Amino acid sequence: MVVIWWKKRRGIVCEQAVRLMAGYLDGVLPEADRARLEAHLAECPHCSEHLAQLRIAISAAGHAQPDDLPEKAIDDLVAVFRRWQRE
Amino acid sequence: MDDHQLVERLRGGDEGAFVSLVRQHQPGLLRLAESIVGNRAVAEEVVQDTWLAVCKGADAFEGRSSLKTWIYTILVNRARSTATRERRSEPVDNDAYHGCFDSSGAWATAPVPWSEKVDDEIVARQFAKLVSQVLPDLPDAQQQVLLLRDVEGLPAAEVATLLSISDGNQRVLLHRARCSIRRHLENAMGGEWS
Numbered sequence: 029m030v031v032i033w034w035k036k037r038r039g040i041v042c043e044q045a046v047r048l049m050a051g052y053l054d055g056v057l058p059e060a061d062r063a064r065l066e067a068h069l070a071e072c073p074h075c076s077e078h079l080a081q082l083r084i085a086i087s088a089a090g091h092a093q094p095d096d097l098p099e100k101a102i103d104d105l106v107a108v109f110r111r112w113q114r115e
Numbered sequence: 116m117d118d119h120q121l122v123e124r125l126r127g128g129d130e131g132a133f134v135s136l137v138r139q140h141q142p143g144l145l146r147l148a149e150s151i152v153g154n155r156a157v158a159e160e161v162v163q164d165t166w167l168a169v170c171k172g173a174d175a176f177e178g179r180s181s182l183k184t185w186i187y188t189i190l191v192n193r194a195r196s197t198a199t200r201e202r203r204s205e206p207v208d209n210d211a212y213h214g215c216f217d218s219s220g221a222w223a224t225a226p227v228p229w230s231e232k233v234d235d236e237i238v239a240r241q242f243a244k245l246v247s248q249v250l251p252d253l254p255d256a257q258q259q260v261l262l263l264r265d266v267e268g269l270p271a272a273e274v275a276t277l278l279s280i281s282d283g284n285q286r287v288l289l290h291r292a293r294c295s296i297r298r299h300l301e302n303a304m305g306g307e308w309s
């Protein structure tokens with residue numbers, strides 16, 4: 029009985045789970061929090077889905093590189109570089 | 116070529132090293148500068164000043180952070196001292212999860228599952244384009260953290276230092292930005308791809 033009560037006390041609800049996700053994704057959660065979150069994720073499809081969606085958002089941002097430079101922009105900067113060299 | 120070789124060549128006045136740095140970093144620097152000064156033309160000037168400062172200061176680069184972080188630090192300092200507009204501040208009640216949970220802490224509405232429908236190609240093509248489109252609408256501070264962390268891939272501690280914010284604050288801003296992006300992707304999934 030005591031063990032069951034203790035486990036219940038230690039479990040977290042979804043709201044707590046999502047609030048731990050920022051630290052989790054950065055790998056900076058204290059071990060106890062990480063264990064609690066992972067235990068919740070193992071049982072909660074909603075929070076698992078939310079985390080999967082956040083990971084997709086991160087990966088999409090990782091692909092969101094700005095457009096390549098026009099050659100003209102590079103030439104302009106090279107001109108600045110050459111002026112500086114002559115100074 | 117690693118950071119030290121590049122800097123060594125830059126110190127020696129090597130134009131090729133300069134061009135290679137410009138190709139690598141100019142687009143990202145420009146986008147970040149624009150998010151700070153709020154104007155493309157001013158951003159271009161700020162980035163040009165930054166390159167001059169990088170060339171002149173190459174002797175001072177000690178390699179304690181990556182060359183990329185060092186260049187971005189110079190840019191942020193210049194852009195901030197140039198910024199002429201009011202910074203768009205965070206809305207006070209900008210909790211990414213406002214209204215998402217009921218009083219027991221359970222999801223008020225279960226998240227719509229869509230992650231399994233997304234493959235790498237959608238992420239790399241459509242979603243990445245969407246991120247670039249919605250980025251300018253994020254509050255400035257969120258935009259800057261997201262650009263540096265998730266787009267440019269700089270480490271958390273270096274981003275906090277270069278933006279002069281605490282590590283915790285950096286993480287909160289990043290998380291809010293990611294949540295906004297996630298919402299935009301979800302809307303897109305609800306439309307075109309579902």
Ligand SMILES: [Zn+2]
Nearest residue numbers: 042045072075
């Ligand atoms: Zn949950």
